[in-house]
Amino acid sequence: MLIRAELPSDEDAIHELTATAFAPMPYSNGSEAPIIRALRSSGDLTLSLVAEEDGVVIGHVAFSRVTIDGVHGGWFGLGPISVQPERQRQGIGKALISEGLKRLKERGAAGCALIGNPEVYRGSGFESDGLLAYGDLDRRYVQRIVFSGPSPRGVLKFADAFEAGADQPGS
Ligand SMILES: CC(C)(COP(=O)(O)OP(=O)(O)OC[C@H]1O[C@@H](n2cnc3c(N)ncnc32)[C@H](O)[C@@H]1OP(=O)(O)O)[C@@H](O)C(=O)NCCC(=O)NCCS
Incomplete structure (x- = not known):
C-alpha cells in the first residue's frame, strides 16, 4: 500500500470512496464527499492523501485549515476520512492519519483537531x-x-466550504 498526495486523476475515486464509506453511517447526511470537492474548489484542501493499492484508491483523508475562536493559529482539521468498507479495521485509516500528521508537522502546524469517535482516533494520539x-x-x-x-481553548470552526457543506445533505 502506498500513501501519497492526491492527484487530479484521483478526484472522482475519492468522491466515490467517501460516499460509499459514509453511506451506512447513521451520523452521515451524505455531505462528506461534496465537502471534499468544495474544499478543493475554494482552495482550502490543505492536504489530501490517498492510500493506493494495485492502482486503486482504498483510503483517503483530508486536512483543512480551522480556526479556534476565530484565530487560525496554525491549526488544521482532519476529515473527512474514509477507507473502503471491506478494507476497514486493517490499519489503513491509522496509516493515513499518521502520514498526514507528519506532513502537517513538517509544515510547522501547531496542531490538528477533529470531530469523531474517540475510539478511532485515540490510538493516533487525539484526545x-x-x-x-x-x-x-x-x-x-x-x-x-x-x-x-x-x-487550545475555544470554539472550533472549519473552513467555510466545510461548514456550509456540512449543513447540506449531499449525493
Ligand atoms: C473511520 C475509518 C476511516 C477508520 O479507518 P480504518 O482503516 O478502519 O481504521 P484502522 O484499522 O486504522 O483503525 C484505527 C483505530 O480505529 C479503531 N476503529 C476502527 N473502526 C472502528 C469502529 N467502527 N469502531 C470503533 N473503533 C474503530 C481501531 O480499533 C483502531 O484503534 P487503535 O488505534 O486503538 O488500534 C473507517 O472505518 C471508515 O471509513 N469509516 C466510514 C467513514 C467514517 O465513519 N469516517 C469517520 C467519521 S468520524
Missing part, C-alpha cells in the same frame, strides 16, 4: 480535554493533538 467546543456537540467528540504551544 479531548473539554476545552474545544463545536456547536453544542458533546465535547468528548471534539478531539485534538497538540504539536506545539498550549492546548
Whole structure:
C-alpha cells in the first residue's frame, strides 16, 4: 500500500470512496464527499492523501485549515476520512492519519483537531480535554493533538466550504 498526495486523476475515486464509506453511517447526511470537492474548489484542501493499492484508491483523508475562536493559529482539521468498507479495521485509516500528521508537522502546524469517535482516533494520539467546543456537540467528540504551544481553548470552526457543506445533505 502506498500513501501519497492526491492527484487530479484521483478526484472522482475519492468522491466515490467517501460516499460509499459514509453511506451506512447513521451520523452521515451524505455531505462528506461534496465537502471534499468544495474544499478543493475554494482552495482550502490543505492536504489530501490517498492510500493506493494495485492502482486503486482504498483510503483517503483530508486536512483543512480551522480556526479556534476565530484565530487560525496554525491549526488544521482532519476529515473527512474514509477507507473502503471491506478494507476497514486493517490499519489503513491509522496509516493515513499518521502520514498526514507528519506532513502537517513538517509544515510547522501547531496542531490538528477533529470531530469523531474517540475510539478511532485515540490510538493516533487525539484526545479531548473539554476545552474545544463545536456547536453544542458533546465535547468528548471534539478531539485534538497538540504539536506545539498550549492546548487550545475555544470554539472550533472549519473552513467555510466545510461548514456550509456540512449543513447540506449531499449525493
Ligand atoms: C473511520 C475509518 C476511516 C477508520 O479507518 P480504518 O482503516 O478502519 O481504521 P484502522 O484499522 O486504522 O483503525 C484505527 C483505530 O480505529 C479503531 N476503529 C476502527 N473502526 C472502528 C469502529 N467502527 N469502531 C470503533 N473503533 C474503530 C481501531 O480499533 C483502531 O484503534 P487503535 O488505534 O486503538 O488500534 C473507517 O472505518 C471508515 O471509513 N469509516 C466510514 C467513514 C467514517 O465513519 N469516517 C469517520 C467519521 S468520524
